[in-house]
Amino acid sequence: LAKTTQPISMDSYEGQEVNITCSHNNIATNDYITWYQQFPSQGPRFIIQGYKTKVTNEVASLFIPADRKSSTLSLPRVSLSDTAVYYCLVGGDNNDMRFGAGTRLTVKP
Amino acid sequence: KAGVTQTPRYLIKTRGQQVTLSCSPISGHRSVSWYQQTPGQGLQFLFEYFSETQRNKGNFPGRFSGRQFSNSRSEMNVSTLELGDSALYLCASSAAGGLYEQYFGPGTRLTVT
Numbered sequence: 001l002a003k004t005t006q007p008i009s010m011d012s013y014e015g016q017e018v019n020i021t022c023s024h025n026n027i028a029t030n031d032y033i034t035w036y037q038q039f040p041s042q043g044p045r046f047i048i049q050g051y052k053t054k055v056t057n058e059v060a061s062l063f064i065p066a067d068r069k070s071s072t073l074s075l076p077r078v079s080l081s082d083t084a085v086y087y088c089l090v091g092g093d094n095n096d097m098r099f100g101a102g103t104r105l106t107v108k109p
Numbered sequence: 110k111a112g113v114t115q116t117p118r119y120l121i122k123t124r125g126q127q128v129t130l131s132c133s134p135i136s137g138h139r140s141v142s143w144y145q146q147t148p149g150q151g152l153q154f155l156f157e158y159f160s161e162t163q164r165n166k167g168n169f170p171g172r173f174s175g176r177q178f179s180n181s182r183s184e185m186n187v188s189t190l191e192l193g194d195s196a197l198y199l200c201a202s203s204a205a206g207g208l209y210e211q212y213f214g215p216g217t218r219l220t221v222t
Contacts, residue, residue, distance in 0.1 A: 032209065043113075043199045043213025044152070087152070098167075099144075099152035 004088045009104040018075045020103050022088030025069050033064060033071045036087045038102070044087060048073070075105075083107045111136065113202050113214035121220045127188040130217045134181050134202030140164075141183035142211065143175060146197045158183055159206045187219075195221045 005023040012018045024033070032051050036044035048055055050062040050071070061074040075082060085102040114133045122128050134141050142165075143155040154167040158177035177183045181202075187194055197218050201211035 034210070036211075038152075041197070041216075043201070043216055044211075046210050046212060049210055098154055101151055 004090055004100050006086075006088050006100060006103045008101060009106070011106050011108060012078055013108050014079055015077050018078050018082070018105060018107075020073045020075075020086055020088075020105070021070055022073070022090075023070045024088070024090045027068050027090050031068075031090050033062065033068075034089045034091075035060070035062065035073045036089070036099075038085045038087065044099070047086075078105075078107045080107050080109060113200060113212050115198075115200055115214040115217050117217060118215065119218045119220075121222060122190050123222055124190055124192060126190050127186065128190060128219060130185045130187075130198055130200075130219075132183045132185070132200035132202075132214060134183070134200075135212055138202035138204050138212075139181055140203040140206035140211075141177055141181065142201045142203070143183070143185050144199045144201065145169075146199060146216070147195075152199070155185070157206065164206065190221045192221050195219060 032049055034049040035047040037047050038044040048057055048060045048062045050064055052064050055062045063072045083106050085104050087099045087102040113135055116131045132141055140159045142157040144152050145155055146152045155169055155173055156163055156175050157165040161177045172188045175185045197216045199213050199216045201213045203209055203211045
């Protein structure tokens with residue numbers, strides 16, 4: 001399973017765009033990139049998944065460069081309720097699914 | 110459609126006892142994965158079941174076991190409980206399995222005294 005590296009924490013203010021970058025230098029050809037959000041005492045919530053280029057849904061965008069060695073989760077106009085831990089995972093089926101330490105995002109008023 | 114359900118939500122056990130946790134996946138999902146979450150170790154993968162077969166296994170001792178039934182419901186068993194087994198146990202269901210779009214349940218909070 002490709003190891004991922006994310007910033008431990010990030011701060012932002014309400015209404016700003018937040019970009020969280022994840023490094024995964026040894027990503028395999030069949031691996032997907034998936035992001036989850038977790039609030040305290042709750043299970044993680046699926047945010048977005050992609051393989052290459054750009055994926056957008058109603059809550060976020062995921063940017064993946066051509067070499068796929070990194071990816072960036074973009075959260076547009078964050079609010080206080082976006083304060084959470086964000087996890088980047090890389091892999092596909094039949095993989096040991098390891099969550100790293102994640103990025104603790106704090107949104108301030 | 111209904112989400113992932115886990116029972117019980119809270120559990121207190123004594124060292125040396127055993128415990129069984131249950132997880133009902135989203136209807137139609139054939140994959141169930143189990144995770145342990147503690148403040149010190151974060152989210153750690155226990156195992157994944159897909160169509161009643163264990164497909165992946167994390168790095169946990171044999172005291173941790175699981176199974177999946179034909180209706181995709183899954184159980185996780187921990188024998189000879191230790192204080193360090195106190196944690197939030199989460200299960201996640203997925204249609205395709207692996208890291209593809211998992212949906213997590215609320216978890217079972219296990220306290221071992």
